[in-house]
Amino acid sequence: MKDSDLKPVAFSSSARPKEVPVPESVLKEAGFAPGDPVAAIPLGNGEFVFAKVKPDTEFAAHGNVKFGPAQLEKAGLTPGQPLKFTVLPTGAVRAAPLEDPRADESFQNPPRDALDRPVPPAWLIQAFTNVPSVEKHIRNGDRQADLIAQTVSDLGKDIADFDSILDFGCGVGRVLRGLPRHTKAKLIGCDLHEDAIAWLSQHMPEHRFLIGTEYPPVDIPDDSVDLMYAISVLTHLDEDHQIKWLEEWARVLKPGGVAIVTFRNEEFLEAFVRSQEMVERVTKGLMNDGGFVFESHQRWQGVFSEFYADAYHTKDYIRRVWGRYFEVRDFKDPGTFITRQNAAIMVKPG
Ligand SMILES: C[S@@+](CC[C@H](N)C(=O)[O-])C[C@H]1O[C@@H](n2cnc3c(N)ncnc32)[C@H](O)[C@@H]1O
Incomplete structure (x- = not known):
């Protein structure tokens, strides 16, 4: 790209x-x-x-x-x-x-939220969401960060003990900004959106931000990260990109490190998709095409590249394919981790 x-x-x-x-x-x-x-x-x-x-x-x-x-x-x-x-x-x-x-006041002099954290400009928040609300951005991101800490704890680990955490596809830091309330770990945010990475680098200089590339590698040493998460990222990539990134995330995680990756399956379709025609088409695809469907469309045109569209996975597919790189320990249903997506809770073997 x-x-x-x-x-x-x-x-x-x-x-x-x-x-x-x-x-x-x-x-x-x-x-x-x-x-x-x-x-x-x-x-x-x-x-x-x-x-x-x-x-x-x-x-x-x-x-x-x-x-x-x-x-x-x-x-x-x-x-x-x-x-x-x-x-x-x-x-x-x-x-x-x-x-x-980047010269705009909204970028250079952000307001602070109730916890004295800088707030990104609305136009940057809107690059990643259909819900252009700054309050929701802060509230939902903090809740997501709390659920990440809880998920780590459910695996018998304590996020406060972690040294390094990777938010892959971090956008403008919606979730990452909530983590310092739980841990002193060094945070690494990686995203394709250069303005978002520039904003985060400028306003959260104590952490590390990387401009993403279409394919690996990412500039992070082997076996160095305690926890990585990718929220609403593999829900948008085709299978080729997904496989390469799963392999890369396994490379950078420490043995025993945790990977939390969201996806959408039949539960998502039934609960959230209004078009019956689409529900039937994708469900049929999930049954016939080995549990993975990638649907390309104009939705993100002009904002992201063409490999960026909408992907759906069955849990069986995740066990079988993502399971080549990680031990798949648990699944979260929509609403229990992220409102409109499922999540796979995985650990790097070793
Ligand atoms: C829907 S947004 C989610 C943003 C954020 N995780 C959140 O929940 O607010 C998906 C993000 O994945 C990022 N992404 C997709 N492929 C990527 C890659 N190869 N490297 C870095 N980021 C990537 C996109 O740039 C986009 O910001």
């Missing part, structure tokens, strides 16, 4: 801020009032999501307005481009491209 695949698509310098008319009913539903400062990023599927920056807190709170490809095209906007939005008194939304996102 080329680095350029991951960078926001550049706006031409002659681009003017665009106006996108938003029906009053939509504004109201989203909780926006004229004059509200709003931040947003277009999603890869041609929609984009607005997040209102609440004037009475330093953080963004959120309404959620989505525009389809036709509206985007009319406004001359490109998926993947970080934008700042303002609702004008006329009810229109003005989208101004962030010419240099």
